Amino acid sequence: MTDHGPRPTAPAEHRTRLLDRRTVVPKATLAFDLGVSERSVRRASDRRREADRPRSVTSCAADGDKPVDRLAVGRSMERFIASRIAAYERAALAGTDDEPERTARTVGHYARALSLIRAYMAEIEKDREDDAGPPARSLAELRDELRRHLERLWDESRAGERDRGA
Incomplete structure (x- = not known):
C-alpha cells in the first residue's frame, strides 16, 4: 500500500458537502477526504439513508395485511416533503448549495408534489365526511321497521287474495 501522506482534516462544512454530494464517489475516496475509515463512511451513509426514508413506507411494509390509513400516509408524505424543502432552503440561505439551478428545479418538483398531496388529503377528508352519513339505527328501530314492512x-297479499276470490 502506498503512502498518501498525512490524512487531511476537513472542516465541518466541507464534510457535510462531501456527504451530501449527488454524484457517486467511491467510499475509499470519501473516507480519505474526510480523514476517517471506509467503515465510518459506510455507517454514516446507512444512517443517512435510514433517516431520509419516509416512516410511512417502512411501517406499511411491516404491516402488509392491515388496512392502510390513507390520511396518515398523506400526512407523513407531507411532513417528509416539507422537511426536504426546508433543508434545501437552509442550504440556500447558508450558501452551501453547489448547484442552485438544480436545487430550484428540485424544490419546484417538491412544491408540485406537496400541492398534489394536499389535494389528495382534502379529497380523502371529503370522502370521510360523505361516508359518515346519518348515525346508525338502533336494533329496536330496525326491528320496528322490519315489522311494519312485513x-x-x-x-x-291478503288484499290480492280477496280480489281474486271475488
Whole structure:
C-alpha cells in the first residue's frame, strides 16, 4: 500500500458537502477526504439513508395485511416533503448549495408534489365526511321497521287474495 501522506482534516462544512454530494464517489475516496475509515463512511451513509426514508413506507411494509390509513400516509408524505424543502432552503440561505439551478428545479418538483398531496388529503377528508352519513339505527328501530314492512306485505297479499276470490 502506498503512502498518501498525512490524512487531511476537513472542516465541518466541507464534510457535510462531501456527504451530501449527488454524484457517486467511491467510499475509499470519501473516507480519505474526510480523514476517517471506509467503515465510518459506510455507517454514516446507512444512517443517512435510514433517516431520509419516509416512516410511512417502512411501517406499511411491516404491516402488509392491515388496512392502510390513507390520511396518515398523506400526512407523513407531507411532513417528509416539507422537511426536504426546508433543508434545501437552509442550504440556500447558508450558501452551501453547489448547484442552485438544480436545487430550484428540485424544490419546484417538491412544491408540485406537496400541492398534489394536499389535494389528495382534502379529497380523502371529503370522502370521510360523505361516508359518515346519518348515525346508525338502533336494533329496536330496525326491528320496528322490519315489522311494519312485513305487515304491509301481509296486507297486500291478503288484499290480492280477496280480489281474486271475488
